[in-house]
Amino acid sequence: MEDYLDPINSVGMPELTDSGVALEFLLTTKTGIRNLSIALTETASPALQKIMKTQLDVMIELYFEVSELMLKKDWLKPYDLEAQKELDIKSAENAISIAQLDLFPKSMNRKGMFPTPPKN
Numbered sequence: 001m002e003d004y005l006d007p008i009n010s011v012g013m014p015e016l017t018d019s020g021v022a023l024e025f026l027l028t029t030k031t032g033i034r035n036l037s038i039a040l041t042e043t044a045s046p047a048l049q050k051i052m053k054t055q056l057d058v059m060i061e062l063y064f065e066v067s068e069l070m071l072k073k074d075w076l077k078p079y080d081l082e083a084q085k086e087l088d089i090k091s092a093e094n095a096i097s098i099a100q101l102d103l104f105p106k107s108m109n110r111k112g113m114f115p116t117p118p119k120n
Helices: 013-041 046-072 081-099
Strands: none
Touching (some): 013 046
16 A cells, blocks of 8 residues: 555455454453453452353353354454465555555645545
């Protein structure tokens, strides 16, 4: 990607953003399940244990909902490691491409790049 301000470079970006957010949400939920499980085993209060068990059930259900969404959208392929590897490589290449963008280009003039010129 040469110019992030060029509208042509935004093609496909919502899908990439959605899949990235979903993956981050899935990983965060998984970490929350792990932390809550540890906390549950170290809690002595029966009232607090009950609350934590309820939260744990909710988080597990959320994890499965997010993973099912990602499977349905082909953002996650846990049963096809070669295809998942290709997705991971594509994501890494996109991240590298974004990291290499010149965020402060010398010319910020975008006149003529849109279907109708701006009115003065």
